Amino acid sequence: MATNGRADHGSTQSEVIIRATDVTVRFGSKAILENLSLDVRRGEILGFVGPSGAGKSVLLRTILGLNAKQAGTIEVFGIDYERASTDERLAVEQRWGVLFQHGALFGSLTVLENVQVPMREYLTLSPKLMDELARLKLDLVGLAPDAADKFPSELSGGMIKRAALARALALDPDIVFLDEPTAGLDPIGAADFDQLIMTLRDTLGLTVYMVTHDLDSLFTACDRIAVLGDRKVLVEGPLDTMLSFDHPWVKSYFHGKRARTIATDDQGAAGAAGPQGA
Numbered sequence: 001m002a003t004n005g006r007a008d009h010g011s012t013q014s015e016v017i018i019r020a021t022d023v024t025v026r027f028g029s030k031a032i033l034e035n036l037s038l039d040v041r042r043g044e045i046l047g048f049v050g051p052s053g054a055g056k057s058v059l060l061r062t063i064l065g066l067n068a069k070q071a072g073t074i075e076v077f078g079i080d081y082e083r084a085s086t087d088e089r090l091a092v093e094q095r096w097g098v099l100f101q102h103g104a105l106f107g108s109l110t111v112l113e114n115v116q117v118p119m120r121e122y123l124t125l126s127p128k129l130m131d132e133l134a135r136l137k138l139d140l141v142g143l144a145p146d147a148a149d150k151f152p153s154e155l156s157g158g159m160i161k162r163a164a165l166a167r168a169l170a171l172d173p174d175i176v177f178l179d180e181p182t183a184g185l186d187p188i189g190a191a192d193f194d195q196l197i198m199t200l201r202d203t204l205g206l207t208v209y210m211v212t213h214d215l216d217s218l219f220t221a222c223d224r225i226a227v228l229g230d231r232k233v234l235v236e237g238p239l240d241t242m243l244s245f246d247h248p249w250v251k252s253y254f255h256g257k258r259a260r261t262i263a264t265d266d267q268g269a270a271g272a273a274g275p276q277g278a
């Protein structure tokens, strides 16, 4: 049964690890989110999309406890972070990793030291073990060993995103939040990053919550998409649901020229792959 405007996806769906219910966020008298409800399920890549200024970053920050909300509840791993004890909060924080927009690495620290920031904050490890673990994370995201001692200013845009992702993965989280991870990357760099995210989801069972404007990511990497508009989730579901949804913004976004090109390319690729590629 659907409640609180939440779509009913049946009882066979995988575990819900984030549940936002009737969330309202206002700044002064201006409501940015109003009675918004959304579930994120374990092991999925959820693409969160919507017009500029709709409130995607506000929702992300609210889930992370960085913005106050005026109404509603948000449960992460079954815990209401806002009402949680200090110990419960610490436990939750170790189970999520965040890649903020623009990477947000500390410029005065090397890549290795950046990856170690969450380890220093939450764990008590010897320097040697931290070095080993951080190097493993860099390897996981496809950075060469010599990137470890570089400073962010010495990295390309794609390398910065990977280093920031390595830091988000530092504590072996269950879920990573990515705020526009492919923004600023060239199409090949962006496609490589999407592929990396899919590989991590498949190999680590990672759940990914990705705020994005990137249609390529939405078409190729996301299992489910949620569209923010009119201060709430307008529609959520797989790409097919987006393509058939009757709303002016959703239609123009998912049926615009760029989307049509991607859809045609995807069909071409599937055709070229033949039965073996299916």
Ligand SMILES: Nc1ncnc2c1ncn2[C@@H]1O[C@H](COP(=O)(O)OP(=O)(O)OP(=O)(O)O)[C@@H](O)[C@H]1O
Residues within 6 Å of the ligand: 027, 032, 050, 051, 052, 053, 054, 055, 056, 057, 058, 059
């Ligand atoms: N701390 C704040 N105080 C007041 N207003 C804020 C605050 N943070 C965000 N806003 C407002 O909330 C609205 C939504 O902003 P938000 O950054 O979440 O949009 P967005 O959907 O992420 O946009 P974009 O796609 O351009 O990044 C904007 O009007 C913004 O000015």
